[in-house]
Amino acid sequence: MITILLGRGDRRDAxxxxxGQLALTHGQLPxxxxxxxxxLDRLPDRGVVLxxxxxxxxxxxxxxxxxxxxxxxMPVLPQDVTRQMRAFEPDLVVFPAxxxxxxxxxxxxxxxxxxATAWMTVEPASTPPPNPDLxxxxxxxxxxxxxxxxxxxxxxxxxxxxxxxxxxxxxxxARGVTSLALHHSYGLSVLHSHLFAGGSVSVTAEPPTTPQFxxxxxxxxxxxxxxxxxxxxxxxxxxxxxxxxGLRAATQAGGALRPALVARIADVAxxxxxxxxxxxxxxxxxxRMAVLDATAEPAGIxxxxxxxxxxxxxxxxxxxxxxxxxxxxxxxxMHGYAANRAxxxxxxxxxxxxxxxxxxxxxxxxxxxxGRRRRITKLTGARISLDEMESAIxxxxxxxxxxxxxxxxxxxxxxxTLLNDVCARLSIPLSYVSVCPLDTVPMTxxxxxDYPALVELAAGNQSTSAASGSGGCPATPVAKPxxxxxxxx
Amino acid sequence: MTTEQSSPAxxxxxxxxxxxxxxxxxxxAEAEPxxxxxxxxxxxxxxxxxxxxxxxxxxxxxxxxxxxxTEPPQVIGLLGALPRDEAGEVHPDMLPELVAGLDPSQxxxxxxxxxxxxxxxxxxxxxxxGAVWVxxxxxxxxxxxxxxxxxxxxxRIHERYGVTLALEEIFEASTPRAISRLIEAARSR
Numbered sequence: 082m083i084t085i086l087l088g089r090g091d092r093r094d095a096x097x098x099x100x101g102q103l104a105l106t107h108g109q110l111p112x113x114x115x116x117x118x119x120x121l122d123r124l125p126d127r128g129v130v131l132x133x134x135x136x137x138x139x140x141x142x143x144x145x146x147x148x149x150x151x152x153x154x155m156p157v158l159p160q161d162v163t164r165q166m167r168a169f170e171p172d173l174v175v176f177p178a179x180x181x182x183x184x185x186x187x188x189x190x191x192x193x194x195x196x197a198t199a200w201m202t203v204e205p206a207s208t209p210p211p212n213p214d215l216x217x218x219x220x221x222x223x224x225x226x227x228x229x230x231x232x233x234x235x236x237x238x239x240x241x242x243x244x245x246x247x248x249x250x251x252x253x254x255a256r257g258v259t260s261l262a263l264h265h266s267y268g269l270s271v272l273h274s275h276l277f278a279g280g281s282v283s284v285t286a287e288p289p290t291t292p293q294f295x296x297x298x299x300x301x302x303x304x305x306x307x308x309x310x311x312x313x314x315x316x317x318x319x320x321x322x323x324x325x326x327g328l329r330a331a332t333q334a335g336g337a338l339r340p341a342l343v344a345r346i347a348d349v350a351x352x353x354x355x356x357x358x359x360x361x362x363x364x365x366x367x368x369r370m371a372v373l374d375a376t377a378e379p380a381g382i383x384x385x386x387x388x389x390x391x392x393x394x395x396x397x398x399x400x401x402x403x404x405x406x407x408x409x410x411x412x413x414x415m416h417g418y419a420a421n422r423a424x425x426x427x428x429x430x431x432x433x434x435x436x437x438x439x440x441x442x443x444x445x446x447x448x449x450x451x452g453r454r455r456r457i458t459k460l461t462g463a464r465i466s467l468d469e470m471e472s473a474i475x476x477x478x479x480x481x482x483x484x485x486x487x488x489x490x491x492x493x494x495x496x497x498t499l500l501n502d503v504c505a506r507l508s509i510p511l512s513y514v515s516v517c518p519l520d521t522v523p524m525t526x527x528x529x530x531d532y533p534a535l536v537e538l539a540a541g542n543q544s545t546s547a548a549s550g551s552g553g554c555p556a557t558p559v560a561k562p563x564x565x566x567x568x569x570x
Numbered sequence: 571m572t573t574e575q576s577s578p579a580x581x582x583x584x585x586x587x588x589x590x591x592x593x594x595x596x597x598x599a600e601a602e603p604x605x606x607x608x609x610x611x612x613x614x615x616x617x618x619x620x621x622x623x624x625x626x627x628x629x630x631x632x633x634x635x636x637x638x639x640t641e642p643p644q645v646i647g648l649l650g651a652l653p654r655d656e657a658g659e660v661h662p663d664m665l666p667e668l669v670a671g672l673d674p675s676q677x678x679x680x681x682x683x684x685x686x687x688x689x690x691x692x693x694x695x696x697x698x699x700g701a702v703w704v705x706x707x708x709x710x711x712x713x714x715x716x717x718x719x720x721x722x723x724x725x726r727i728h729e730r731y732g733v734t735l736a737l738e739e740i741f742e743a744s745t746p747r748a749i750s751r752l753i754e755a756a757r758s759r
Contacts, residue, residue: 288716295623296597311717314741319711322675326622339738483736510721512728 085216085239087111087149090279094253098283099138101297107279110145116194117146121173123191123201124152127210128172129218129425131165132156136259136286139197140177141272144263148238153211153425155218155230156264165220169230170208170422174200211425218419219266219364221466230419231266231364234429240412241270241367242277244389248372249305249330249358255280258303260289260312267334270368271307290315299325309335310459313346320346324353334360334369336459337450340383347375347382361385361450365435367413370394371448384447389413394448396441407441407448410434456532460485465507473503477522477530481539484513488535491518515539577605577663578612584639592616595632597624602652604665606645615645617665619652626678627705627712634680635702644680647672678712680705687731687750694726695746706747710740723749733757 090096092108105113121128130147134140134156147154157165159176166174166185174188180198184190193199216235245251257275259282261268275282283301287294289312298306306328308316313333320331331350333343343359350357356376362369371394373386388394392411410433417430440452456467458480467478467485476489489495495516504511523534585603592601600619605612618629626646634642647669653661669677683689683706692704701713710720720737727749728734733756735749743749 288718290711290716291714292597292623292625292628292712296621299622311720311737314738315711315715315717315720317741318709318744323623484734508721510725510728512725512734 084149085235085242086145086273086276087114089277090253090281094279095256095281096276097138097141097281098256098301100285101283101301103301104138114142114146114149117143118150120191120193120199121146121150121152124172125205125210127152127213129153129155129169129206129211129422130173130175131162131169131171132263133159133162133174133176133178134263135159135178136263136268136284137177138284139194140175140263141259141282141284142194143175143177143197144272145276148216148235151216151235153215153218155220156269157220158262158264161220161264168421169218169419169425170202170206172202172206206422208422209426212416212428214416214429215425217269217367218425219264219269221364230424232416232419232425232427233367234416237367237413237415238273239277240391241369242273244391244411244413245270245274245369246278247390248360248369249274249332251275251278251280251305253279255305255329256283256301256303257281257305257307258283258289258294258298259285260294260307261309261335265335266364266368267307267309267362270362271305275305295325299327302327304329306331308333310338313338313342317342317345321349324349324355328353328355330356330358332358332360334362337385343375343382344379347379351376359386361448363435363437365415365437366392366409366411367415369413370409370411370437373447381447384444384449386448387446388448394441394443396443397436405440405442407437407439407450408434409437456480458485460509460513465509470503470507473506474499477532477535479532479535479539481536484515484539485509486535486539487514487516488519488522488538489516490522491520494518577607577666580604580662587639588616588633588637588643591633591636592618592629594636595629597621598629600652602660602662602665603643604662606666606669613645614641614643615647615665615669616643617647617649617652617669619650620648624648625709625712626676627708628714630678630680631702631713645669646678648676674707678705678708681707683746685750685754687753688746690730691727691746691750691753694723694730698722698726704746706750707745709744710746710749711744727753731757 087110090107094107095103096107096110097105130152132143132154144154176198179196184200187203188200189203191199191201214234215232216238217233218230221229221231251274255275255278257271263269272282283303285297289308304327347357356374359373359375360369361371369389370392371386371388373381373384375382395408396405397408398405414431414433414435417427419425439450441448441450458465471478474495476487476495479486487495504514523531580603588603589601592598597620598618599621601616603616606615626648630646653664680703683692688706696704698719699714720740724735731753733753735752739752743752
């Protein structure tokens with residue numbers, strides 16, 4: 082028992098609401114985890130539990146039981162279960178809503194609390210047990226190609242829960258809601274921080290844009306709401322029209338929200354004596370690194386705020402056009418990545434220091450993000466790594482004019498089926514993707530592909546939309562590499 | 571409006587059916603059917619006193635989907651209270667004026683589309699969200715649209731018109747009429 086999240090609240094205080102009804106108090110929570118603990122007791126000393134995680138009562142209880150029993154939990158989307166089973170060879174696979182299919186070879190069905198289905202390995206994993214520090218493995222969202230797990234130790238999970246409790250001023254009266262999925266680091270942070278604060282969480286799988294979600298949330302007295310940029314884009318007018326009664330705070334993370342919209346939400350929150358927090362984080366830092374109270378500090382809108390308690394930022398010199406890379410130091414930094422089961426044995430490789438891949442500057446202690454070193458886009462709301470998309474498709478991918486442009490050598494076209502598969506996997510509508518062949522690939526002086534040149538080309542290009550179904554566009558004249566080199570000096 | 575005097579009477583059975591149906595929706599506290607005058611004639615309407623986080627569009631479509639009659643209310647007005655006299659009797663004759671003075675967000679009216687693009691966007695939104703009735707002035711979110719639905723809508727608009735609308739543009743525009751204007755503006759560029 083490591084006890085990060087249990088026993089933090091008064092025995093009689095609410096802990097979890099299921100379906101809008103109070104289900105468990107903090108005092109009842111340990112006993113409610115009992116049936117799950119008995120299942121986990123059948124695991125080897127330290128097992129890996131893959132949890133197919135849409136927010137549900139059984140899913141949340143299983144998740145808490147795994148964390149508190151010192152095993153390793155890996156919450157994934159239902160559609161990722163098969164793939165991640167191959168990579169991480171979990172000792173136990175749990176489907177909180179039940180499984181429709183039979184277990185694959187090497188697994189057998191074991192009794193699990195209703196309505197869940199659990200599969201356990203027939204033979205224990207051949208690899209040594211996971212690292213003793215490890216508690217949660219999350220997949221970086223929107224990835225293609227080899228799975229990339231983020232190894233989060235129990236200390237990082239606890240540090241995140243504690244720092245968010247402080248940053249948002251959460252008390253035992255705070256009541257959050259699972260507006261975000263639990264395979265999402267931000268979603269887990271909501272669950273963990275409220276329980277850590279001795280507060281409560283309403284568990285629902287209803288999308289936060291629906292009136293049903295809000296009726297249930299209002300009905301059970303939710304005080305804190307969490308959303309990603311698209312959630313606020315969708316909800317802005319509704320919140321302006323009718324602020325949910327009882328809502329004391331709204332938080333936003335998961336990418337940059339337009340400053341104009343931050344100001345609008347902050348404004349409407351202020352009028353209702355509530356607070357709007359803008360946050361900056363990454364799965365690699367157990368969700369959150371910086372917080373801005375946009376209601377109290379409108380002058381700070383446009384920044385991502387200040388480092389959370391226990392963390393600090395440093396701007397490292399970078400080779401990318403003179404901007405500096407944001408480096409975060411704190412106890413919530415992951416221990417490293419994992420591509421497979423064997424990687425879970427590894428110890429801390431980052432030592433509390435995370436190169437975020439974001440470019441930024443500090444103005445006093447306010448952090449401003451100015452760009453990305455690693456090329457990641459949130460064009461459709463989901464986080465899409467252009468580098469990973471490239472490695473899956475071949476060729477080069479850039480974002481320009483709110484579209485993704487796939488460049489390839491004219492001699493080696495991108496197969497339409499491959500492009501379709503990758504886009505489906507990343508939930509990118511084909512209407513967002515253009516394909517264009519290149520006779521010559523623009524290169525920089527150091528011999529790397531000249532991405533800024535590709536962006537320029539894409540912006541001025543009449544390339545073919547992938548959605549139109551046609552294979553490619555007429556060969557586009559490309560600026561000669563030498564010209565590019567001269568211009569860049 | 572002077573025509574209020576000649577407002578058709580509502581059949582008492584019909585009134586009771588509609589009231590009961592409206593009250594069966596979990597956001598409706600009180601309801602009163604009435605007729606409202608429009609250029610196209612007398613239109614069936616209903617005034618509703620909502621509980622919190624109600625949406626006029628949602629209630630309108632709920633009535634449309636469940637009304638056993640042939641003329642479901644096309645105009646829904648969300649009121650703070652029904653007009654009553656000292657004896658507590660509701661005065662439907664005061665409703666047209668009260669509803670006419672409502673903020674647009676408290677009102678939903680089913681109107682036919684005016685342009686081809688409006689009709690297409692209404693149809694696409696209906697298909698994506700499953701809404702039974704989509705009017706050009708309905709808010710996409712009130713129709714049950716989610717973030718993922720918006721991604722789909724953007725994709726369908728691209729398939730149909732070759733126009734790429736950013737998700738924020740769709741949220742900001744929010745109604746089929748405003749979205750269809752974005753499409754028309756993009757096509758004329």
